[in-house]
Amino acid sequence: MGRPAATVSPADLDAFLKIQFTGVIQYPLCVTFTKLSILYQYRRLFPNRDFKLMTSALIAIMIMWCTGVMFTGIFMCTPVHKAWKPFTPGSCISLVPYYYGMQIPNVITDLLILLLPFREIQRLELPFKQKIGVAAACFLWVM
Numbered sequence: 001m002g003r004p005a006a007t008v009s010p011a012d013l014d015a016f017l018k019i020q021f022t023g024v025i026q027y028p029l030c031v032t033f034t035k036l037s038i039l040y041q042y043r044r045l046f047p048n049r050d051f052k053l054m055t056s057a058l059i060a061i062m063i064m065w066c067t068g069v070m071f072t073g074i075f076m077c078t079p080v081h082k083a084w085k086p087f088t089p090g091s092c093i094s095l096v097p098y099y100y101g102m103q104i105p106n107v108i109t110d111l112l113i114l115l116l117p118f119r120e121i122q123r124l125e126l127p128f129k130q131k132i133g134v135a136a137a138c139f140l141w142v143m
Contacts, residue, residue, distance in 0.1 A: 017084035024073025031106060032066035038113055046120045058112060065109065069102050 008016075039055045039062070046052075077083040077092040121135050 014084060017086070021083045024076070025070055028066045028069040028073070028102075032062050035062050035109060035113060042113075042117055046117065048120060051116075051120055054116060058109065058116070061105075062109060065105050072098060072101075 036059060039059050043052055043055050072093075074080065076095075076098065078090050079088065082088040082090040082092060118135060121131055124131060124134065126134065
C-alpha cells in the first residue's frame, strides 16, 4: 500500500486485501476472454477443418485453465475469508507454486496462439514477400 506495515490500519488492510482477492477472479477471466477473442478471429479467417480443430483444442485448454486458476485462487485459503483476514485461524496454499502453475501454462498458450496461424499463412498462394507481410501483420495484431 506504499506505507510501512505498522501504519496501516486493520480496516485499510482488510479493504486492500479484499480488492486484491477479486484479482483471482478478474485476471484469469480477462486473459481467457482476450485469448478466446483471438482464437475465434483465427477461426473466422482460416476456415480449414484441421485449423478449426486446433483452435477448438486451444479454446478448451483456455477454458480449463481459467476454471482451474479461478477455483484455486478462490479456495486458496481455508476458510476462504482468511485470504483478506490474514489473522483468521486456518491455512493457505503456498503462493509461489500457485503463480508458477498459473503463468507457465499462460505463457505456453500465448506461444501456441502466436504460432498457430503460420502454417496456414505458409499454405497461402502468395509470393514469399507477401507471405512475410501477412505473417508480420498477424504477429503484430496478436501482440
